[in-house]
Every structure is written in structure tokens, then in C-alpha cells.
Amino acid sequence: MQVWKDYQAQHQxxxxxxxxxxxRIPSVSADTRHNEDTKTCAAxxxxxxxxxxxxxxxxxxxxxxxxxxxxxxxxxALPTVLVYGHYDVQPPDPLDLWHSGPFEPVIKEGNIYxxxxxxxxxQFYMHVKAFEIMMQTNTLPCNIKFMIEGEEEVGSANLGIFxxxxxxxxxxxxxxxxxxxxxxxxxxxxDTGLRGLAYMEVEVTGPNRxxxxxxxxxxxxxxxxILCQMIASLHDAxxxxxxxxxxxxxxxxxxxxxxxxxxxxxxxxAYKKDLGVNELWGEKGYTTIERTGIRPTLxxxxxxxxxxxxxxxxxxxxxxxAKISMRLVPNQDWIQISELFKAHFEKIAPACVQVKVxxxxxxxxxxxxxxxxxxxxxxxxxxxxxxxxxxPVRGGGSIPIVALFEKELGLKTxxxxxxxxSDNLHSPNEKYGLxxxxxxxxxxxxFHQYFAEMSKK
Amino acid sequence: MQVWKDYQAQHQxxxxxxxxxxxRIPSVSADTRHNEDTKTCAAxxxxxxxxxxxxxxxxxxxxxxxxxxxxxxxxxALPTVLVYGHYDVQPPDPLDLWHSGPFEPVIKEGNIYxxxxxxxxxQFYMHVKAFEIMMQTNTLPCNIKFMIEGEEEVGSANLGIFxxxxxxxxxxxxxxxxxxxxxxxxxxxxDTGLRGLAYMEVEVTGPNRxxxxxxxxxxxxxxxxILCQMIASLHDAxxxxxxxxxxxxxxxxxxxxxxxxxxxxxxxxAYKKDLGVNELWGEKGYTTIERTGIRPTLxxxxxxxxxxxxxxxxxxxxxxxAKISMRLVPNQDWIQISELFKAHFEKIAPACVQVKVxxxxxxxxxxxxxxxxxxxxxxxxxxxxxxxxxxPVRGGGSIPIVALFEKELGLKTxxxxxxxxSDNLHSPNEKYGLxxxxxxxxxxxxFHQYFAEMSKK
Numbered sequence: 001m002q003v004w005k006d007y008q009a010q011h012q013x014x015x016x017x018x019x020x021x022x023x024r025i026p027s028v029s030a031d032t033r034h035n036e037d038t039k040t041c042a043a044x045x046x047x048x049x050x051x052x053x054x055x056x057x058x059x060x061x062x063x064x065x066x067x068x069x070x071x072x073x074x075x076x077a078l079p080t081v082l083v084y085g086h087y088d089v090q091p092p093d094p095l096d097l098w099h100s101g102p103f104e105p106v107i108k109e110g111n112i113y114x115x116x117x118x119x120x121x122x123q124f125y126m127h128v129k130a131f132e133i134m135m136q137t138n139t140l141p142c143n144i145k146f147m148i149e150g151e152e153e154v155g156s157a158n159l160g161i162f163x164x165x166x167x168x169x170x171x172x173x174x175x176x177x178x179x180x181x182x183x184x185x186x187x188x189x190x191d192t193g194l195r196g197l198a199y200m201e202v203e204v205t206g207p208n209r210x211x212x213x214x215x216x217x218x219x220x221x222x223x224x225x226i227l228c229q230m231i232a233s234l235h236d237a238x239x240x241x242x243x244x245x246x247x248x249x250x251x252x253x254x255x256x257x258x259x260x261x262x263x264x265x266x267x268x269x270a271y272k273k274d275l276g277v278n279e280l281w282g283e284k285g286y287t288t289i290e291r292t293g294i295r296p297t298l299x300x301x302x303x304x305x306x307x308x309x310x311x312x313x314x315x316x317x318x319x320x321x322a323k324i325s326m327r328l329v330p331n332q333d334w335i336q337i338s339e340l341f342k343a344h345f346e347k348i349a350p351a352c353v354q355v356k357v358x359x360x361x362x363x364x365x366x367x368x369x370x371x372x373x374x375x376x377x378x379x380x381x382x383x384x385x386x387x388x389x390x391x392p393v394r395g396g397g398s399i400p401i402v403a404l405f406e407k408e409l410g411l412k413t414x415x416x417x418x419x420x421x422s423d424n425l426h427s428p429n430e431k432y433g434l435x436x437x438x439x440x441x442x443x444x445x446x447f448h449q450y451f452a453e454m455s456k457k
Numbered sequence: 458m459q460v461w462k463d464y465q466a467q468h469q470x471x472x473x474x475x476x477x478x479x480x481r482i483p484s485v486s487a488d489t490r491h492n493e494d495t496k497t498c499a500a501x502x503x504x505x506x507x508x509x510x511x512x513x514x515x516x517x518x519x520x521x522x523x524x525x526x527x528x529x530x531x532x533x534a535l536p537t538v539l540v541y542g543h544y545d546v547q548p549p550d551p552l553d554l555w556h557s558g559p560f561e562p563v564i565k566e567g568n569i570y571x572x573x574x575x576x577x578x579x580q581f582y583m584h585v586k587a588f589e590i591m592m593q594t595n596t597l598p599c600n601i602k603f604m605i606e607g608e609e610e611v612g613s614a615n616l617g618i619f620x621x622x623x624x625x626x627x628x629x630x631x632x633x634x635x636x637x638x639x640x641x642x643x644x645x646x647x648d649t650g651l652r653g654l655a656y657m658e659v660e661v662t663g664p665n666r667x668x669x670x671x672x673x674x675x676x677x678x679x680x681x682x683i684l685c686q687m688i689a690s691l692h693d694a695x696x697x698x699x700x701x702x703x704x705x706x707x708x709x710x711x712x713x714x715x716x717x718x719x720x721x722x723x724x725x726x727a728y729k730k731d732l733g734v735n736e737l738w739g740e741k742g743y744t745t746i747e748r749t750g751i752r753p754t755l756x757x758x759x760x761x762x763x764x765x766x767x768x769x770x771x772x773x774x775x776x777x778x779a780k781i782s783m784r785l786v787p788n789q790d791w792i793q794i795s796e797l798f799k800a801h802f803e804k805i806a807p808a809c810v811q812v813k814v815x816x817x818x819x820x821x822x823x824x825x826x827x828x829x830x831x832x833x834x835x836x837x838x839x840x841x842x843x844x845x846x847x848x849p850v851r852g853g854g855s856i857p858i859v860a861l862f863e864k865e866l867g868l869k870t871x872x873x874x875x876x877x878x879s880d881n882l883h884s885p886n887e888k889y890g891l892x893x894x895x896x897x898x899x900x901x902x903x904f905h906q907y908f909a910e911m912s913k914k
Contacts, residue, residue: 030768091770094667154768181672195671199769208733210551210884214652214854215638217784218754219745221738224779225692225757231682232689276665279809281678288676297675300682301772302763307780311487311611312656312817313548314782314855315758315883322681323764325771327674352736360769397671398771426772427667 003137004445008129012438015129016112018048019437022087022121023105023114029065029088029154038065038150041087045148046070052128053135054146060166062158065150069169072135073143079455080143081374081448082172082411083131084401085124085179086152089116090426097428110434117432118423123178124148126418126437130444139445141452145172149401152179155199155361156401163408173455174374175405176447178440180395180417185435187265188386190378191395191415194402195296196328196365198338202345203321203356204230210306211316221352224305224320230348230355231322234298238284241298241326243344246337251330253294262289264393274422293394297327323360327398334362334400363400366413373454374414381446382416385439397425416447460594461902465586469895472586473569475505476894479544479578480562480571486522486545486611495522495607498544502605503527509585510592511603517623519615522607526626529592530600536912537600538831538905539629539868540588541858542581542636543609546573547883554885567891574889575880580635581605583875583894587901596902598909602629606858609636612656612818613858620865630912631831632862633904635897637852637874642892644722645843647835648852648872651859652753653785653822655795659802660778660813661687667763668773678809681762681777687805687812688779691755695741698755698783700801703794708787710751719746721850731879750851754784780817784855791819791857820857823870830911831871838903839873842896854882873904 008015027041028034042059045068049057054070065088073080092102092115100106105114112122127146134140147170149159163170183189206223207216236242253261266289272280282291291297305320307313326341328334338359349355368375370392382390395415402413418440424430465472484498485491499516502525506514511527522545530537549559549572557563562571569579584603591597604627606616620627640646663680664673693699710718723746729737739748748754762777764770783798785791795816806812825832827849839847852872859870875897881887 030766030770032767091764091766091768093764093766097666153770197671197771199771201769206734209554209881209886211732212854212882212884213754213756213758213782214654214784214852215878215882216732216749217756217853218748218752219737219739220732220734221736222756224760225688228685228688228757228760229692231685235682235686275668275673275677277663277677277809279678279807280676281807281809282676291675292673295675297670299670299674299679299771299773300685300763300777301670301770302765302774303681303685303777304761304765306757306759307548307550308759308761309487309548309550310489311548312658312780312782313487313610313758313883314654314656314756315547316756317759320757320760323769325670325769327671350736350738352734352738395671396674397669421672424666425669425672426770427669429666 001139003139004133007133007137008441015441019122019125020105022125023116024103026103027088027150028091029151030091038088042066042068042150045087048128049146052132060162062162064158067150067159067162068148069146071145072140074140075143078142079452080145080172081451082145082147082170082175083127084175084177085127085148086120086150087148088150088153089119090153094428099429107434111431112434113429113431115430117430118419119425119430120152120179122432122437123418123440126178126440127444129441134445134448141449145170157361159401160404160408163404167409170409172411175411175413177399177413177415178417179399180397180415181419181421181423182417183264183391183393184420187391188382188388189391189393191417192370192392193367193394194365194415195396195398196332196334196363197325197398197400198328198334198341198362199325199360200338200341201321201323201358201360203319205319205354206352207316207318210318213314213316216316220316221350222316223353224317226350226353227305227320227322230345231300233348239282241296243340245340246296249331249333250296258290261293261394262287264289264391292396294329296329296332299325301325327396328365330365330367332365334364338362363398364403366402368415369412372412374412374451377447377451377454378414378416380450381443384446385443458596460596461590464590464594465898472898476579476582477562479582480573481560483560484545484607485548486608487548495545499523499525499607502544505585506603509589517619519619521615524607524616524619525605526603528602529597531597532600535599536909537602537629538908539602539604539627539632540584541632541634542584542605543577543607544605545607545610546576547610551885556886564891568888569891570886570888572887574887575876576882576887577609577636579889579894580875580897583635583897584901586898591902591905598906602627614818616858617861617865620861624866627866629868632868632870634856634870634872635874636856637854637872638876638878638880639874640721640848640850641877644848645839645845646848646850648874649827649849650824650851651822651872652853652855653789653791653820654782654855654857655785655791655798655819656782656817657795657798658778658780658815658817660776662776662811663809664773664775667775670771670773673773677773678807679773680810681774683807683810684762684777684779687802688757690805696739698753700797702797703753706788706790707753715747718750718851719744721746721848749853751786753786753789756782758782784853785822787822787824789822791821795819820855821860823859825872826869829869831869831908834904834908834911835871835873837907838900841903842900
């Protein structure tokens with residue numbers, strides 16, 4: 001609608017400044033040293049929701065970082081959209097690889113560079129601004145509820161409890177989330193599925209103290225070596241995961257579904273060039289699109305042990321450890337997979353070491369029904385602003401809470417993300433395109449309009 | 458001699474205080490942040506040599522940390538002993554495992570706890586004090602030269618140059634070093650051989666940046682996983698090292714030699730209990746004594762990559778790295794082994810990653826001739842103070858410069874160490890027994906006396 005366009009054009013600079021201000025708050029949920037910053041960020045989100053026109057805005061305490069809630073109920077008879085987002089961000093390290101401070105946003109070549117720019121501050125804030133536009137132009141076509149949490153990057157441990165305790169307040173017809181990517185601005189897409197996650201930490205202990213590698217080397221098991229051997233054994237020669245039972249629940253796609261999936265444009269040469277790798281890697285028998293979309297994976301997210309400082313130290317370390325996470329696909333259950341991993345890892349540990357396996361967090365995979373009215377509304381909204389119907393794709397990432405919404409609130413979720421895979425999520429120099437930000441703000445009101453209209457029928 | 462005993466008894470407390478003062482200087486050679494401390498330590502060593510009665514004492518600059526030299530020439534016709542030691546120490550980390558500050562020495566249950574107490578400040582300083590005793594009692598039976606360096610823990614990179622440039626000044630009949638261990642105070646021993654060392658650092662690079670493990674996981678090689686697979690492949694099922702040609706030069710011992718070696722008292726139950734391990738580990742077909750003495754080994758001294766901080770981060774790291782060192786035995790050449798390692802590691806790297814292999818430092822193995830007059834003098838000296846002839850054993854550690862002395866100065870080396878394997882060398886809570894310290898000071902003058910006498914014959 002023209003009034004939307006006009007209002008956005010008039011206030012676009014402020015929309016950007018407000019986002020930059022949010023990005024300056026280092027709300028790193030994984031690092032307790034930033035607990036004050038997450039509080040500050042939650043308070044800022046509350047303030048912005050109030051300014052945008054939301055009612056009953058509240059910073060809701062949890063056992064961890066707080067959840068910000070706000071709503072606008074214009075007519076109980078109208079459909080209600082529950083907008084979810086998260087104001088917490090990933091840790092910024094390795095810091096030395098950032099071209100500019102992770103929390104000092106800079107605009108370069110049409111992109112906003114800052115931790116959280118795409119994941120998820122830049123994306124959830126589009127909804128706050130789209131809401132402002134509809135409020136200020138008196139065009140809000142449905143009820144909106146906002147739930148912006150602060151623990152998405154650490155597993156949303158307290159969100160489930162919040163959902164259980166606020167079923168009435170959170171009553172809605174659908175959940176709308178912008179926390180995913182599109183194939184490109186030329187090929188808009190919507191994630192129709194997400195992978196689940198099981199995040200583990202393992203610790204291998206050999207001798208009860210660091211030893212001199214000359215005096216004891218060769219006679220005592222080196223936990224770093226053993227850990228390497230154990231991790232190496234988790235994939236076979238075809239890069240299949242060797243954990244017994246790991247694939248038992250995996251929903252296999254038939255040839256037609258796989259063919260459809262592989263319709264999505266994919267330029268392998270450009271993909272390799274962008275990543276700076278000579279060869280891709282992955283499970284034998286599947287394409288890259290399948291490997292990142294419909295197949296489960298196991299990745300070492302971090303490994304450490306022994307002397308990692310400057311120079312050399314001839315030590316036989318007492319301990320070595322690793323963070324290992326698995327991406328899951330329908331119908332794998334993250335708790336069962338975590339247990340399978342733990343049992344297997346403990347089983348393959350040789351008697352010369354002791355292992356400790358801890359489950360960090362996880363979430364189940366999710367698939368969006370493309371015949372859902374809200375999915376159709378999202379498609380039409382994108383069609384309206386991108387001039388092209390979005391391609392349905394399977395996202396490789398995980399937003400564990402999506403499965404939670406279905407379980408606790410009985411709500412389906414629409415993943416209308418405006419980011420790009422090249423946004424360096426979880427990496428140094430995370431970015432979010434200005435065009436993506438503005439286009440998102442432009443698209444969201446259409447979603448609400450179409451969703452309200454279609455829901456009537 | 459009684460005069461020695463009396464003098465030592467009279468000055469023993471000062472001997473200890475002087476050592477504690479040295480131990481308070483954090484002369485960590487591997488860490489550039491301690492460069493000032495190593496300078497301070499060198500100056501302190503110089504001062505102590507002067508006080509003990511040495512002439513021409515000098516702090517000799519090198520491209521790295523300085524070497525302290527001093528000498529006492531009483532008669533050019535008499536034999537000359539070159540005493541070698543090192544004032545630099547290993548990094549103290551992991552700091553949190555120390556019961557007391559690594560550089561705040563404390564005496565507990567008859568032990569001096571501090572980094573460098575046994576390796577090597579406590580041991581080289583015995584020679585300074587033994588020298589003082591002989592000087593003060595006018596009983597010095599031969600010429601003595603002291604060469605105390607500051608780079609032993611980082612590979613003595615500049616010592617070779619110093620030897621080359623100071624052949625005249627370093628002229629001697631034998632090198633005497635106390636930087637090794639005894640089996641126990643009840644079973645004194647002398648190392649008749651040392652293992653060589655080749656210390657490497659490897660870096661595996663996958664994608665050009667850290668990636669989101671959900672978006673890219675399963676499609677791009679994870680350098681941490683690949684590094685684990687590569688390290689795992691360096692040992693076979695029998696824990697033999699798989700690097701082609703690695704064992705080609707290894708001097709095999711015949712049954713008699715192996716039997717003699719295995720005469721040394723070894724209590725496996727006590728050994729396991731001390732280390733807190735349920736099972737030992739090592740190369741199939743060899744005993745623990747052989748594995749640590751006459752067989753080469755490959756150990757991961759450190760490994761790191763990805764997110765190692767608090768909590769969880771779903772990252773697919775761009776790089777993973779490890780420090781890997783090999784202990785070598787006669788007649789392996791450390792440069793050749795370093796090259797074999799590099800070639801092999803580069804060869805086994807899959808095309809989906811890039812590897813960088815750097816050689817840190819190394820040294821060749823060494824065997825002491827037990828028929829050498831100085832070896833006999835050392836045996837008798839120990840017999841005189843311990844009441845027992847020492848058992849000849851093969852030490853597992855490496856003092857690369859021992860081979861260097863033979864090459865550059867044509868001198869044999871006697872390894873008359875007074876430490877214990879339980880001294881936590883290179884580990885938290887390094888210690889050195891007061892009794893070991895005092896007994897060493899008591900023993901050393903006998904070595905000089907017997908060596909001077911036997912050399913006459």
C-alpha cells in the first residue's frame with residue numbers, strides 16, 4: 001500500500017538508527033560476563049515496542065535471560081499473529097578476524113556489519129517497524145503479539161516454561177519468525193523445514209595431571225590422541241555417522257521430493273569460491289542441498305587440550321575436550337539422539353582413559369505445511385514486494401523453539417526470513433543487507449493483510 | 458670429605474634461600490612476555506657464580522635469551538669439567554591446577570614446590586654450591602667451566618651458534634649435566650641415553666571463515682574433524698607410528714640389552730596408581746621401560762580449534778591446529794624425521810582442506826658410553842654418597858644439546874641427575890626434594906675428585 005511506502009520512506013533513516021543502537025548492545029547470552037548487557041537489551045526492546053504502539057509491554061523474568069512481551073489486540077474476532085524473535089546474539093570471537101568492532105556497527109557496501117545484524121536483531125526489529133507503520137497508518141489488519149527472547153543462541157532453556165505458564169496470553173493463530181535466510185534477493189525463498197539440534201560436550205581424561213611427554217610419552221594414553229581417534233571414528237569412509245541407531249528415525253524423502261528440492265538454484269563453483277575451498281565434503285549419495293537440508297550431520301564445534309600457547313611445551317596433557325553438535329531431521333528426537341551419542345561415545349572409550357559426556361541443549365526438527373493459510377499469505381506477501389513467488393526450501397539451521405510452539409501452543413510457524421547464507425551468521429563480520437532490512441519491513445505488512453483476508457474465508 | 462660436609466652443614470640454609478630466590482624469577486623462555494624476567498634471571502645467575510668464586514663471569518647475549526658463562530682455571534694441566542644447565546623454565550599453565558603460585562616457592566613435606574625447582578634451577582644450582590664448597594675449602598681438584606643457558610625449554614636454538622663461536626673458551630674434557638631423574642633415592646641411577654625430539658605444529662584450514670554449522674554443516678569439510686582423522690591415522694592398531702620411514706634408522710637393541718634394561722625396578726601397579734590410570738598404553742611388543750626409553754613416540758602436546766569458550770556455539774570452524782612432538786631414539790635424525798612427518802602429513806591431507814606444517818625445534822638422541830672415565834667417576838661419586846652403585850638407565854626425555862656438545866665440541870656428556878620422575882616436570886606443582894638438592898650438592902664434589910684422579914691414570 002502506498003501509505004506504507006510513504007511512511008517507510010519518510011522514517012527509514014530513523015528505522016536504521018534504531019537498529020544500530022540495538023546492535024551496539026553486546027547481548028551475548030552464552031557469556032555470563034554479558035548478563036548486564038542482555039538486561040539492557042531487553043529493556044531497550046521493551047521501550048521500542050511501547051514506542052511502536054504495543055500494549056501490555058513487559059520484560060518477563062526467567063531463570064535465565066528475560067523474555068520481552070508486548071501485544072496489540074484490536075479486535076478479539078480478528079486472527080492473531082504471534083511474532084517471535086530473539087535479542088541475544090552469538091559470542092563474537094574470534095575477535096581478531098572482525099574488520100570492525102562486532103558491537104560497533106558500520107555500513108559498508110550496502111551492508112550493516114555487526115554481531116546480531118542478521119541473527120536476529122535486524123530481522124525481529126523489521127517486525128517492530130512494520131508494526132509501527134501499520135499502527136501509524138491505521139492499517140493494522142489483525143492482532144499482533146510479540147515475544148522476543150534472550151536465550152535462543154544458548155538453547156532457549158527457559159522458553160518452554162514461559163510458554164507453559166502463559167498459554168492464555170500467547171493464544172494466537174500462527175507464529176511468524178524472521179530468523180532464516182533466502183536463497184538470494186533475486187530468488188526469494190521460504191524455509192519449509194528446519195533441522196533439529198543436539199549439542200554435546202565431551203571430555204577425555206588420561207593421567208591425573210599433565211605429564212612430561214619425554215618421561216611418560218609412549219607409555220601412557222594421551223587423551224588428545226584418544227579424543228582424535230574417537231572423533232575420527234564418528235564418521236565412516238562415506239561420511240556416514242557411525243553412531244548405532246542414529247539414522248533409524250530419519251524420514252527418507254522419495255525421488256520426487258528430492259528432485260523438487262534440487263530444483264533450487266545452486267552454483268557449486270560460486271559456493272566453493274565463496275568459502276575458499278577446493279572441494280566440498282559430505283555424506284556420500286547426497287547433493288549439497290540435501291546434505292544441508294534433509295540429512296542429519298555431526299560437527300565438531302570446538303576442540304581443545306594440552307598446551308595451546310605460544311612456542312612449544314612438551315606436555316602429555318591430562319585432559320582433552322570437544323564440543324560436538326548434531327543437526328537432526330524429521331523424525332529424529334533430539335533427546336533420544338543425545339542419549340545414543342552419549343552411550344556410543346562412552347562405549348568406544350578405551351580403558352586407558354575416562355570420558356565425560358554432557359548434553360548442552362537441543363531441539364527437534366520441524367517441517368512447515370505449505371498448504372497452511374499463513375504460508376500462502378507469506379508467499380503472496382513476498383510475491384507482492386519481490387515480484388516473484390518464493391521457492392520453498394529446507395533450512396539447515398535449527399530454531400528448536402519452532403517444534404516447541406507446536407507442542408506447547410499447538411501453533412504452526414512461518415519462517416519468513418530475509419537474511420542471506422552469506423551473512424556470516426555465528427562468524428566474524430556478521431552482516432545484514434540494508435536492502436534486506438528495508439525489503440523485510442516493506443513485506444511484513446502484506447503478510448498481515450493477506451493473512452487477515454485469507455483467514456476470513 | 459669431612460670439610461665438605463662441615464661447610465655444607467654450616468651454609469645449607471643459605472644454599473636453600475639462594476635457590477628459592479632464583480625460583481621466584483618467572484624465567485619462562487617460551488613466552489615473550491617474560492623476556493625481562495629471563496634477563497633478570499641471567500643477571501642473578503651471573504652474580505651467584507661470581508660470589509661462588511668463578512672468574513670471567515659474563516652474560517653472553519644471543520639472538521634469543523642470553524647464556525651465562527663463568528670459569529675457574531686452577532691449572533691448565535688439570536682436566537676441565539664443563540658444567541651445563543639452564544635457568545629458563547617451562548610455562549606454568551594450567552595455573553589453576555597449582556596448589557601454590559608457580560613462582561612463589563613453598564616447602565612442603567620435604568619438597569620445594571615451584572616451576573623450575575627440579576627442571577633445572579634446583580639442579581644446576583647444586584653445581585654452583587658444590588663449586589663454592591670446593592673453593593671455600595681449597596679442595597677444587599680440577600678446572601671448572603659453567604655454561605647456563607636460557608633457551609633449553611624452547612629448543613636451544615642459539616646454543617649451537619654459541620658453541621661454534623666459543624670453541625676455545627669452552628675447551629674441556631667432559632660435559633656434566635644435572636637435568637635428569639633417578640629411579641629413586643633408594644635406587645640411584647644414571648641416564649646412559651636420551652631420546653631426541655622433533656617438535657611440529659600443524660594447522661588445518663577448511664573454509665575461509667567460521668561458518669554456521671547449521672547452514673553449512675554436512676556440506677563443507679570441518680577442519681577439526683579432518684585434523685582428528687589425520688592425527689588418529691598417525692598410530693595404527695598396535696600403536697606403531699604410521700609415518701613411512703619413521704622406524705628405518707631406529708637402533709634395535711638385542712635381547713641381552715633389553716633384558717638388562719628391564720632389570721630396573723618397575724612397579725606397574727604403583728606407576729598406574731600414581732598417574733590415576735586404569736590401564737597403560739603403548740607400542741605393542743614393548744615394556745613400559747622400553748616404551749619410554751628405547752622406542753620413539755609421537756604425542757599430541759596441544760590441540761585447538763573452533764569455539765572453546767563457555768556454553769555452546771554452533772560454529773563450523775575455519776581452522777584447527779595441533780602441536781605434535783616425536784621422541785627419537787638412536788640413530789634417528791631429528792631433521793630427517795621432521796621432514797618425513799611434514800611430507801606424510803601433507804600427503805594424507807584430503808583435498809577439501811589445506812594444511813600447514815611447521816617444525817618448531819628438535820634434537821638428536823644420545824647414548825653415554827658407560828666405559829667413559831667420567832661415567833665411572835659419576836658412578837663412584839654416587840656410590841660414595843648413596844652407598845649404592847647407580848643403575849644405568851635410558852632416559853625418555855630429551856636434552857637436544859647433548860648431541861650438539863659431541864658434534865661441536867667433541868665432548869661426551871655425563872647425565873648425573875638427582876630429580877625424580879614424580880617431580881611433575883612441565884606440569885603443575887613441579888617439585889624438587891630438599892634431600893635431592895642437598896644430596897646432589899654433597900655428591901658433586903666427589904665427581905670432580907674422582908674424575909681428576911682417574912684422569913691422571
